[in-house]
Amino acid sequence: xxxxxxxxxxxxxxxxxxxxxxxxxxxxxxxxxxxxxxxxxxxxxxxxxxxxxxxxxxxxxxxxxxxxxxxxxxxxxxxxxxxxxxxxxxxxxxxxxxxxxxxxxxxxxxxxxxxxxxxxxxxxxxxxxxxxxxxxxxxxxxxxxxxxxxxxxxxxxxxxxxxxxxxxxxxxxxxxxxxxxxxxxxxxxxxxxxxxxxxxxxxxxxxxxxxxxxxxxxxxxxxxxxxxxxxxxxxxxxxxxxxxxxxxxxxxxxx
Amino acid sequence: xxxxxxxxxxxxxxxxxxxxxxxxxxxxxxxxxxxxxxxxxxxxxxxxxxxxxxxxxxxxxxxxxxxxxxxxxxxxxxxxxxxxxxxxxxxxxxxxxxxxxxxxxxxxxxxxxxxxxxxxxxxxxxxxxxxxxxxxxxxxxxxxxxxxxxxxxxxxxxxxxxxxxxxxxxxxxxxxxxxxxxxxxxxxxxxxxxxxxxxxxxxxxxxxxxxxxxxxxxxxxxxxxxxxxxxxxxxxxxxxxxxxxxxxxxxxxxxxxxxxxxxxxxxxxxxxxxxxxxxxxxxxxxxxxxxxxxxxxxxxx
Numbered sequence: 001x002x003x004x005x006x007x008x009x010x011x012x013x014x015x016x017x018x019x020x021x022x023x024x025x026x027x028x029x030x031x032x033x034x035x036x037x038x039x040x041x042x043x044x045x046x047x048x049x050x051x052x053x054x055x056x057x058x059x060x061x062x063x064x065x066x067x068x069x070x071x072x073x074x075x076x077x078x079x080x081x082x083x084x085x086x087x088x089x090x091x092x093x094x095x096x097x098x099x100x101x102x103x104x105x106x107x108x109x110x111x112x113x114x115x116x117x118x119x120x121x122x123x124x125x126x127x128x129x130x131x132x133x134x135x136x137x138x139x140x141x142x143x144x145x146x147x148x149x150x151x152x153x154x155x156x157x158x159x160x161x162x163x164x165x166x167x168x169x170x171x172x173x174x175x176x177x178x179x180x181x182x183x184x185x186x187x188x189x190x191x192x193x194x195x196x197x198x199x200x201x202x203x204x205x206x207x208x209x210x211x212x213x214x215x216x217x218x219x220x221x222x223x224x225x226x227x228x229x230x231x232x233x234x235x236x237x238x239x240x241x242x243x244x245x246x247x248x249x250x251x252x253x254x255x
Numbered sequence: 256x257x258x259x260x261x262x263x264x265x266x267x268x269x270x271x272x273x274x275x276x277x278x279x280x281x282x283x284x285x286x287x288x289x290x291x292x293x294x295x296x297x298x299x300x301x302x303x304x305x306x307x308x309x310x311x312x313x314x315x316x317x318x319x320x321x322x323x324x325x326x327x328x329x330x331x332x333x334x335x336x337x338x339x340x341x342x343x344x345x346x347x348x349x350x351x352x353x354x355x356x357x358x359x360x361x362x363x364x365x366x367x368x369x370x371x372x373x374x375x376x377x378x379x380x381x382x383x384x385x386x387x388x389x390x391x392x393x394x395x396x397x398x399x400x401x402x403x404x405x406x407x408x409x410x411x412x413x414x415x416x417x418x419x420x421x422x423x424x425x426x427x428x429x430x431x432x433x434x435x436x437x438x439x440x441x442x443x444x445x446x447x448x449x450x451x452x453x454x455x456x457x458x459x460x461x462x463x464x465x466x467x468x469x470x471x472x473x474x475x476x477x478x479x480x481x482x483x484x485x486x487x488x489x490x491x492x493x494x495x496x497x498x499x500x501x502x503x504x505x506x507x508x509x510x511x512x513x514x515x516x517x518x519x520x521x522x523x524x525x526x527x528x529x530x531x532x533x534x535x536x537x538x539x540x541x542x543x544x545x546x547x548x549x550x551x552x553x554x555x556x
Contacts, residue, residue, distance in 0.1 A: 071437045
């Protein structure tokens with residue numbers, strides 16, 4: 001589904017992402033973890049095209065997407081959520097989902113002729129089902145900026161879904177959530193997988209990452225230091241060192 | 256009576272000018288070139304009716320089309336720059352267009368007089384209405400038919416998905432791109448619509464006043480154009496209309512008896528209006544209240 005090959009992005013002298021190789025296969029949920037500033041969000045921005053590559057290649061479904069502008073990548077089936085929620089505050093919940101319907105299928109439905117032939121109806125049903133999926137049906141006419149924090153997170157996920165993605169990039173979806181909300185988020189992510197989505201989950205909250213992912217890649221200083229199943233990662237010495245610092249890992253090992 | 260006719264037409268034309276800026280402001284851009292598109296519409300349609308004897312309606316559409324083309328042409332390169340840089344870029348373009356018309360001579364002998372634009376002297380004798388025997392009632396009706404048509408069109412755009420897309424871009428460009436919205440297409444199309452509406456306003460203005468000159472198309476006119484939607488609020492097109500009535504009907508004409516004090520009060524009242532209604536006369540909350548009072552349900556898809 002998604003292949004990153006020796007991907008680098010440097011900001012001046014800072015190597016935010018440095019020679020990263022990463023593969024996400026169809027239907028997988030892959031976790032991307034690492035300490036603050038290790039290049040996780042930069043990786044998401046490289047895949048969606050908000051940053052350009054310094055070097056390397058990104059392929060999505062076999063196609064090199066590096067030359068495509070952001071909106072074309074999104075229309076091609078890559079959707080994302082943001083670490084700091086970015087909704088359209090002056091639009092209602094309904095309108096937030098409405099403007100996100102930019103997949104080729106939806107664009108065809110909105111074509112001049114199909115509009116008069118009643119092709120619009122499917123568009124409406126999808127918004128209704130997304131609202132139900134996110135538990136926001138009763139808030140559909142509320143302005144997005146008036147929603148509570150958890151609702152905003154749910155709306156952002158629903159908005160990403162409205163673009164009909166094949167690959168979903170979740171940038172710290174659990175940030176600021178309590179453990180009950182994290183449990184609901186986990187259910188929701190697993191449901192998305194059942195719908196056939198491939199997910200790249202960038203997250204700090206281990207409770208979530210360890211519970212839902214098939215594989216985890218660990219970044220530190222822009223480089224991948226480990227990759228494996230959640231169980232393998234939990235035992236990995238390099239990962240412990242990155243998170244806990246050299247001495248702490250040694251001390252824990254010694255006790 | 257003539258006075259009220261004149262005022263009504265000024266309000267109509269300025270409403271169009273305000274709406275031309277309204278649709279661009281929705282995308283979060285600020286254009287100080289609205290007076291330039293207004294000037295292009297005025298000169299082009301005036302030349303078509305006076306020099307080449309066109310009917311006024313096709314001449315107006317030609318003026319609007321050229322206004323749109325100019326706006327799209329400014330929009331493309333200007334979109335590479337953002338925020339204040341865009342303001343400066345459009346300001347420079349607007350002044351460029353004004354200076355072009357300041358130096359633009361194209362006169363043709365018609366009967367025993369020469370007609371056509373003559374540089375700093377302006378373009379006189381745009382006498383389409385009197386020559387064709389239109390009464391002032393008919394002229395006023397004509398102007399307001401277009402004002403209402405354009406208002407209805409922009410109101411409809413605003414309610415459609417396109418309007419939500421414009422507002423989405425105005426809210427957060429990064430998020431808009433990230434849901435697959437093509438920023439360039441949205442911004443350039445909004446500029447083009449704004450340019451067309453300003454061009455239409457210009458062509459009505461030219462034929463109504465019968466005499467245009469470069470001074471009428473300076474920066475101040477552009478400032479007025481963006482001031483109306485900002486004072487009126489960006490929640491609805493009716494805010495712009497309310498602001499034009501307030502500024503032209505009350506501040507400019509209603510306070511004329513104050514003489515020189517008017518200008519002082521004018522500035523003060525605008526400041527007061529902005530303090531009392533920081534999001535414009537007709538902000539989102541007010542609009543929802545109105546809808547509730549009148550039992551209008553918001554529409555989905």
